[in-house]
Amino acid sequence: TIAYLNGEYLPLEDARISPLDRGFLYGDGIYEVIPTYNGRFVGFNAHMARMRAGLDALQIRDGLTADVWKTILDRLISENKQQMPDANIGLYLHVSRGADIRRHHAFPEGIPPTVFAYAFPFPAPQPETRAEAVGLQVDLAEDLRWQRCNIKSTSLLGNIMHYQQGHQRGLQETLLYNRDGEITEASSSNVFVVKNKQIMTPPLDHQLLSGITRMLLIESLASQGVEVLQQPISREALLAADEVWLTSSSKEVAPVTEVGGKTIGKGDVGACWQMAIQAYHTNKFIL
Ligand code: PMP
Numbered sequence: 241t242i243a244y245l246n247g248e249y250l251p252l253e254d255a256r257i258s259p260l261d262r263g264f265l266y267g268d269g270i271y272e273v274i275p276t277y278n279g280r281f282v283g284f285n286a287h288m289a290r291m292r293a294g295l296d297a298l299q300i301r302d303g304l305t306a307d308v309w310k311t312i313l314d315r316l317i318s319e320n321k322q323q324m325p326d327a328n329i330g331l332y333l334h335v336s337r338g339a340d341i342r343r344h345h346a347f348p349e350g351i352p353p354t355v356f357a358y359a360f361p362f363p364a365p366q367p368e369t370r371a372e373a374v375g376l377q378v379d380l381a382e383d384l385r386w387q388r389c390n391i392k393s394t395s396l397l398g399n400i401m402h403y404q405q406g407h408q409r410g411l412q413e414t415l416l417y418n419r420d421g422e423i424t425e426a427s428s429s430n431v432f433v434v435k436n437k438q439i440m441t442p443p444l445d446h447q448l449l450s451g452i453t454r455m456l457l458i459e460s461l462a463s464q465g466v467e468v469l470q471q472p473i474s475r476e477a478l479l480a481a482d483e484v485w486l487t488s489s490s491k492e493v494a495p496v497t498e499v500g501g502k503t504i505g506k507g508d509v510g511a512c513w514q515m516a517i518q519a520y521h522t523n524k525f526i527l
Contacts, residue, residue, distance in 0.1 A: 242319040243358035244312050249319065252358055261354050263336025267395030270294040274331040275362055279317055295335060302335050302353045312357060320359040330362030345403040345428065389424070390446050403427040413486060415499060418447055422472045426486055430454040433473050434483035434512045443470040453487035460523035461516060483510035493517050
C-alpha cells in the first residue's frame with residue numbers, strides 16, 4: 241500500500257510519525273473516511289467541508305485546499321487499485337496538530353501539522369448485514385461520550401479546548417460544570433470548595449478524574465481530624481464560597497481567588513488553605 245504523509249508518497253510500512261505528535265498524545269486532530277466506488281468519491285465536498293470546519297474549530301492550519309486533497313486522493317487510488325481489485329476503496333484522511341516537545345495544553349504556534357492519508361479495501365455491505373434484509377440488533381445506552389472523564393484517556397481534546405478558552409483570556413485553568421449546573425472538576429485539576437470552614441469536593445463518578453492529589457489531600461486532612469464532604473456543589477455555591485482550591489500532581493493544592501471574573505472570598509488565599517497545604521506536605525507520602 242502506498243500512503244501519503246506530509247507531502248510524500250511512500251510505502252505505508254515506511255510511514256513514520258513522531259511520538260510527540262499531538263494527535264498521539266492528546267487526540268488533537270481531525271479525520272475523515274471517504275468511500276470511493278470505481279474511483280468515484282461519495283460526498284467528497286461534504287467530507288471536505290466537515291474536515292475544514294473541524295480544523296478551523298481546532299485552529300489547525302493545514303493549508304491544503306479541497307483541490308489539493310483531490311489530487312492526493314486520486315493518486316492514492318491509482319497507486320493502490322492493482323492490489324484492491326474489488327473496486328471499492330476507502331480513503332482515510334488524518335490531520336493532527338503536529339509534534340511539539342513542550343508539554344503544554346495550549347495550542348502551540350508555528351508547528352507544521354501532520355497530514356496523513358491512505359487507501360484501504362472498502363467492501364460494500366453484504367446482503368445479510370443490510371438492514372432491509374435481516375435488521376440489526378443494537379444496544380441502547382445513555383450517551384456518555386465526552387463525559388467519561390474518569391478515564392485518564394489520551395484523547396484530551398475536550399480538556400485542551402476548555403483550557404484554551406481560559407488561556408486565551410489570560411486565565412490559568414477552566415472550571416467545569418455539568419448540565420445540572422454542578423461543578424465537576426477543571427480541565428486538568430480537581431476542585432475543592434470551603435464554606436464556613438466546611439471543606440467540600442464533588443463526589444467521584446464518570447464526570448471527573450479520580451485525582452491522586454485529591455485523594456491524598458482528603459486522606460491528609462482526615463489524619464488531622466478534618467473531614468471533607470464529598471457532595472455535589474452548585475455553580476452558585478462555588479461562586480459564594482469562602483475559598484476554592486484546585487489539586488493536581490503539578491499544582492499540589494492551589495488556591496483560587498477569582499472564578500469567571502468573580503472574586504472568591506476576600507480575594508486572597510484563605511486560612512483553611514494554609515492549614516490544608518501544611519497537612520498535605522506533612523502527609524503526602526502516606527500512601
Ligand atoms: N482532572 C483532570 C481532568 C486531570 O487531567 C488531572 C491531572 N491528571 C486531574 C484532575 C488531577 O489529577 P492528579 O491529581 O492525579 O494529577
